Amino acid sequence: MTLLEIIMILIAIESGGDNLVLGDWDKQANANAVGCLQIHQCVVDDCNRIAKLDYDYNDRYSRWHSVDMAVIYLQHYCTPERAGRPITATDVALCWNQGPDWFKKEPNESYRNKFLALA
Numbered sequence: 001m002t003l004l005e006i007i008m009i010l011i012a013i014e015s016g017g018d019n020l021v022l023g024d025w026d027k028q029a030n031a032n033a034v035g036c037l038q039i040h041q042c043v044v045d046d047c048n049r050i051a052k053l054d055y056d057y058n059d060r061y062s063r064w065h066s067v068d069m070a071v072i073y074l075q076h077y078c079t080p081e082r083a084g085r086p087i088t089a090t091d092v093a094l095c096w097n098q099g100p101d102w103f104k105k106e107p108n109e110s111y112r113n114k115f116l117a118l119a
Contacts, residue, residue, distance in 0.1 A: 009118045035063075047068075093112065
């Protein structure tokens with residue numbers, strides 16, 4: 001499964017394909033996750049730092065920009081070097097759901113099951 005195929009499944013899980021959906025509240029950032037991939041502001045900041053870009057928080061409402069940010073984020077954080085083992089499609093989904101240190105945490109079984117049902 002390609003990274004873009006995985007991201008399309010993540011869009012289905014995160015928003016049902018709605019580019020404008022307003023999601024859960026991030027207490028630390030004092031802001032909501034938004035857009036088709038339910039991106040928090042910290043992910044935008046990470047992508048700008050990693051790829052030396054200048055996405056703004058409204059770019060999360062653009063599917064094109066959201067997918068680009070997901071590619072940047074996942075290629076950076078979901079690697080065999082970080083996890084210490086080969087990466088599976090489910091690992092990529094859990095990285096998106098649980099953040100950069102996904103491999104150090106107990107897997108979110110609910111999210112994993114949603115992913116596997118659509119994969």
